[in-house]
Amino acid sequence: MSTYEAETWATHGLSATSRVDHWHDALGETHLLFDVAVPQPVRATFNAELTRRRFGELALVDCTVDPCSGHRGRQELAVDPGWAGVLVIGSGRERVSQAGREMVLGPGDCVVWDGDQAVDFEVLEPLRKRTLLLPRERVMGLGGSFPAHIAAGSAHSRLLAGYLDMLSRELDHLDGPACAAAANAALELMRAVVAPSAGGDLRTIVLPQIKRWIEARLHDPRLSPREIAATHAISVRTLHALFAATDESVSEFVKRRRLERARAELLDVPGVAITKVALRWGFPSAAHFSRCFRAEFGLSPRELRQDGMPSEAAGP
Known part of the structure; x- marks a missing residue:
């Protein structure tokens, strides 16, 4: 079993007057500090829930939230230089503005953001999203410009979203070494997404890492596609897809x-x-x-x- 327990924050059951404050504190704890606001008509029924799973030096945060907005400016940046992150929209819509660029994100859209830049967000309708948080220096050294938008339906967005989905399902069942392997794979995916010209195709990034892991365990008679996929927090289908362009299957x-x-x-x-x-x-x-x-x-x-x-x- 994983040594990393999921942590949850939720506004359910709180009084209407304390929900916004709780959301402000939870967002600062799990993501970054923001000055948050909730539209008056929504305040009485406003709900938000966050679940964080840490693995290695990374964290995966699932969020569902009703319409609200947030501003991260000079005051918040001075206190909390923070993380970098990749956000994947599951459902709903959110407007994000950073570095003079405004994006309206919908289901399947991904965006890589820099926690050391001012940013505004506005949740336009009930939203479900997933965010992979990484130490900022691990992302900034990859090159590229931020925010980096990865359009829904692209090869990068599909593989990245699929990998984060699998992480969400499997992290609670992975031990320490497997969590470290999953973190390394996530960082390599980020390298390809942020700087594809340097990182190459996602398959060329992830597949060599999986092959190196297999090489170290060839003596294990229990080695199987299911075990290989679970250890790297991907589905068996994704594992087979990674090998599809080679001359042989994983087996x-x-x-x-x-x-x-x-x-x-x-x-x-x-x-x-x-x-x-x-x-x-x-x-x-x-x-x-x-x-x-x-x-x-x-x-x-x-x-x-x-x-x-x-x-x-x-x-x-």
Whole structure:
């Protein structure tokens, strides 16, 4: 289970007079300091709820909120230089103004914002959004200009929103190392989104990281697409999509790399038993290993050894 418990703030059950103050405090605690306002007709029924999940040095915040507005100016910036973040709209509409740019965001839109710049927001209708918060220096060093708008329906917005959706579902079930891996993957996605010319296509950013993780665990017989996807907080479908442009599926990649590592061991360690090599690299039996080996290399493990060394070194 995750070592990071979800934290929740909500105005439900509070008096009408204290809801705005509670929203102001919750927003400052989970995002950044804002001078907030709620339209008078909405005050009596105003509701907002925030859930924060921290992982590594990042935080994922889910928010539902009724119409309101906020201003982050010189006074707030002096107290709280803050974070950078990427916001993904789930439903509703929000107007955001920063650095002389005004954007009206709707479902599927993403925006990357800089917490060290003045900003205004206005929730135009009941809103559901998700925000990934990152240390500002981790984002500012990527280049690019802020705010950075990622339009709904683009490849970047779909993959980023899908990744954050999966994070929201899986973070409560990930242990510390898995949370760290998920944080690293999120940072690499941000690199590609903010500075695509430097970061390249999202697949080229995420896939090498997943492959490195697999390489370190090839000996584990339980290694599977489901485990790989869960550890990196993505869906199995997304995992398969990342491998789709390569010449092999994720399962084929795992099998090939196991066979290549096994082949190297057979040649480098003449005295090791073939059965032991098969089990060490995740194969359930020597017979299954031999069939896969022949299909990959055109000869059996024993024949490989007979071609290059004395037959008595082959082992059982």
